[in-house]
Amino acid sequence: MKFDVSTTDGKARRGRVTTAHGSFETPAFMPVGTAATVKGMMPGSVSDTGAEILLGNTYHLMLRPGAERIERLGGLHKFMNWPGPILTDSGGFQVMSLNDLRKMTEKGVTFRSHVDGAMVELTPEKSMDIQRMLDADITMAFDECTPFPATPEQAAESMRLSMRWAERSKEAFSERPGYGLFGIVQGGVYPDLREESVEALKNIGFDGYAIGGLAVGEGQEAMLEVLDYTAPMLPGDRPRYLMGVGKPDDLVGAVLRGIDMFDCVLPTRSGRTSQAFTRRGPLNLRNARHRDDNRPMDADCACPACTGFSRAYLHHLIKCEEILGAMLLTWHNLHYYQDLMRGMRDAIAEGALNAFATEFAETQALGDIEEL
Amino acid sequence: MKFDVSTTDGKARRGRVTTAHGSFETPAFMPVGTAATVKGMMPGSVSDTGAEILLGNTYHLMLRPGAERIERLGGLHKFMNWPGPILTDSGGFQVMSLNDLRKMTEKGVTFRSHVDGAMVELTPEKSMDIQRMLDADITMAFDECTPFPATPEQAAESMRLSMRWAERSKEAFSERPGYGLFGIVQGGVYPDLREESVEALKNIGFDGYAIGGLAVGEGQEAMLEVLDYTAPMLPGDRPRYLMGVGKPDDLVGAVLRGIDMFDCVLPTRSGRTSQAFTRRGPLNLRNARHRDDNRPMDADCACPACTGFSRAYLHHLIKCEEILGAMLLTWHNLHYYQDLMRGMRDAIAEGALNAFATEFAETQALGDIEEL
Numbered sequence: 001m002k003f004d005v006s007t008t009d010g011k012a013r014r015g016r017v018t019t020a021h022g023s024f025e026t027p028a029f030m031p032v033g034t035a036a037t038v039k040g041m042m043p044g045s046v047s048d049t050g051a052e053i054l055l056g057n058t059y060h061l062m063l064r065p066g067a068e069r070i071e072r073l074g075g076l077h078k079f080m081n082w083p084g085p086i087l088t089d090s091g092g093f094q095v096m097s098l099n100d101l102r103k104m105t106e107k108g109v110t111f112r113s114h115v116d117g118a119m120v121e122l123t124p125e126k127s128m129d130i131q132r133m134l135d136a137d138i139t140m141a142f143d144e145c146t147p148f149p150a151t152p153e154q155a156a157e158s159m160r161l162s163m164r165w166a167e168r169s170k171e172a173f174s175e176r177p178g179y180g181l182f183g184i185v186q187g188g189v190y191p192d193l194r195e196e197s198v199e200a201l202k203n204i205g206f207d208g209y210a211i212g213g214l215a216v217g218e219g220q221e222a223m224l225e226v227l228d229y230t231a232p233m234l235p236g237d238r239p240r241y242l243m244g245v246g247k248p249d250d251l252v253g254a255v256l257r258g259i260d261m262f263d264c265v266l267p268t269r270s271g272r273t274s275q276a277f278t279r280r281g282p283l284n285l286r287n288a289r290h291r292d293d294n295r296p297m298d299a300d301c302a303c304p305a306c307t308g309f310s311r312a313y314l315h316h317l318i319k320c321e322e323i324l325g326a327m328l329l330t331w332h333n334l335h336y337y338q339d340l341m342r343g344m345r346d347a348i349a350e351g352a353l354n355a356f357a358t359e360f361a362e363t364q365a366l367g368d369i370e371e372l
Numbered sequence: 373m374k375f376d377v378s379t380t381d382g383k384a385r386r387g388r389v390t391t392a393h394g395s396f397e398t399p400a401f402m403p404v405g406t407a408a409t410v411k412g413m414m415p416g417s418v419s420d421t422g423a424e425i426l427l428g429n430t431y432h433l434m435l436r437p438g439a440e441r442i443e444r445l446g447g448l449h450k451f452m453n454w455p456g457p458i459l460t461d462s463g464g465f466q467v468m469s470l471n472d473l474r475k476m477t478e479k480g481v482t483f484r485s486h487v488d489g490a491m492v493e494l495t496p497e498k499s500m501d502i503q504r505m506l507d508a509d510i511t512m513a514f515d516e517c518t519p520f521p522a523t524p525e526q527a528a529e530s531m532r533l534s535m536r537w538a539e540r541s542k543e544a545f546s547e548r549p550g551y552g553l554f555g556i557v558q559g560g561v562y563p564d565l566r567e568e569s570v571e572a573l574k575n576i577g578f579d580g581y582a583i584g585g586l587a588v589g590e591g592q593e594a595m596l597e598v599l600d601y602t603a604p605m606l607p608g609d610r611p612r613y614l615m616g617v618g619k620p621d622d623l624v625g626a627v628l629r630g631i632d633m634f635d636c637v638l639p640t641r642s643g644r645t646s647q648a649f650t651r652r653g654p655l656n657l658r659n660a661r662h663r664d665d666n667r668p669m670d671a672d673c674a675c676p677a678c679t680g681f682s683r684a685y686l687h688h689l690i691k692c693e694e695i696l697g698a699m700l701l702t703w704h705n706l707h708y709y710q711d712l713m714r715g716m717r718d719a720i721a722e723g724a725l726n727a728f729a730t731e732f733a734e735t736q737a738l739g740d741i742e743e744l
Binding site for chain 2: 043069079080291310313319322327
């Protein structure tokens with residue numbers, strides 16, 4: 001795996017990551033393809049939005065259809081018809097957030113499958129093996145996402161367990177050309193713990209560094225503060241990935257602080273719940289005020305939803321619970337997110353990211369144009 | 373509205389209908405776009421399957437979003453981003469089949485809206501007005517779909533009411549260049565009633581003639597028998613439309629008997645319930661036997677579902693209740709139906725429809741190829 005930084009602008013970087021299945025430009029937003037599909041999207045349409053790398057969820061895929069089955073069928077890229085790079089998470093976060101019937105030990109986590117009720121064990125070694133079977137270009141180390149709030153003692157204990165798991169992940173990871181392993185910084189909102197975590201990971205050595213345990217309830221200000229002091233501690237020649245983030249303004253704030261990669265379910269989940277992100281802030285298309293509005297959601301957007309359909313039509317689809325409503329809003333949201341990333345990459349190349357961020361905030365604050 | 377027959381082969385005809393929004397080749401299958409969307413499909417994708425004309429449902433659209441609203445917003449073509457021809461039904465059939473709270477008189481039907489509970493009246497005059505507001509290229513006369521079974525007396529009474537409504541429909545229909553009105557033959561499974569109905573409609577004079585009251589439980593044999601004696605009574609220079617039909621072999625049987633147009637929810641509804649139509653008969657992708665099968669649904673199909681994805685993947689999507697499963701199966705089914713119509717049109721042009729029908733029946737009877 002290769003990472004080339006082409007330009008920097010303040011702390012922000014523009015670059016390119018090259019993997020076994022092709023390259024992607026950074027800063028990059030990775031749409032989430034939980035169960036081997038970006039919900040409601042053809043893979044070719046995801047690619048049309050400008051997305052170059054997807055995220056897959058180890059927890060979901062190991063339970064259904066099973067990592068062994070995906071390996072037999074030729075790997076996740078072939079299975080879901082996405083020839084480009086794929087990053088998989090380690091399964092750790094999903095076990096913690098989605099499964100109440102779990103037991104954690106030094107060895108790993110045991111939990112009950114929501115698919116067939118079987119007891120399943122996930123350890124750093126198993127997570128590495130599953131991600132290898134999925135054929136992930138970027139594998140994430142197995143960690144515990146420290147809950148929020150956590151006392152310094154709880155955060156330290158959790159982070160140190162994750163660091164021992166990071167070491168076991170590195171040992172178990174099977175090195176192959178073009179494939180990479182990322183470590184995950186934990187430590188909650190405590191600078192000394194974040195520093196200890198970064199040092200531990202740097203000693204092990206990873207192809208990239210993720211910042212975990214954020215966007216879990218601490219709020220944007222606290223999150224950006226963690227990035228303020230954590231990002232600069234990370235090696236400059238490796239990509240930095242802020243996991244599970246976020247809203248459009250989170251992305252801008254994080255890129256300003258030196259983050260290169262993101263993933264979040266927000267654009268896709270919002271697309272299925274009638275929420276659209278636009279250049280002038282969010283829109284809820286379920287709202288009756290749209291029912292006679294012949295304008296597009298976002299007049300400056302080139303996506304098929306904005307160029308082909310009115311707000312009135314999208315509102316109608318949502319009221320009728322038509323699949324096409326979810327499809328079009330998801331498409332728009334993913335397109336909007338990729339437009340935002342493109343805009344930031346271009347701004348970095350021109351040394352104009354601060355101006356971009358100011359204009360972005362001003363435009364978002366304008367709110368939706370009044371009805372005609 | 374114009375209809376040109378280019379070739380005949382036995383009773384079957386190949387032709388082209390030209391409307392205000394473009395033309396379509398016949399025999400034609402019209403995908404159903406009930407609520408101003410072919411469920412789970414982008415309109416451009418529907419067009420990519422080869423479909424040239426859609427059907428819209430007056431009953432659904434008048435209740436939500438409302439015909440007046442669609443007219444204000446620029447008509448149904450613009451609203452749903454389908455620039456090609458659209459046929460709308462009269463609303464009569466849907467009131468009978470979907471609404472239990474209805475009352476029928478000589479004047480029309482009164483029923484309670486499932487959307488807001490209001491009492492709504494539908495008459496031949498209102499149906500014409502609504503279809504004009506929707507801007508349908510082909511308007512259907514308002515009729516009662518005679519239930520099955522019906523005694524000769526019931527069928528006669530129902531048919532004669534429909535004929536009086538057909539006359540009122542013709543009077544109320546607003547003639548415009550490129551727009552047409554179709555009458556609907558009723559009369560159940562009784563040849564003398566069908567003949568009486570055809571004569572009544574011919575005396576009124578329509579741009580096309582539909583055969584209604586079939587595919588309501590009488591079975592394929594009885595349906596084809598009605599076509600055997602009804603189709604030849606219809607004017608040869610006007611398109612003939614068999615409403616609400618059907619399965620692939622229904623279409624072949626009906627084209628052999630001189631039918632030019634079809635609509636049916638089967639390909640789209642089946643696509644949302646894991647059923648695929650293939651050259652070797654139907655497949656249920658929910659079945660566990662597909663879970664390790666890396667082959668496409670139909671090796672001879674050029675649709676995105678068959679060229680991009682395995683049965684194993686489609687099975688996985690269905691098990692996970694992923695939107696993409698419904699999207700891909702719907703796409704395939706519509707593509708298969710259009711392939712079948714293309715095949716029949718080509719066979720008619722070559723005077724080879726009988727051979728086509730024999731091969732079709734033989735291939736369908738083979739059943740699915742065994743698993744590798």
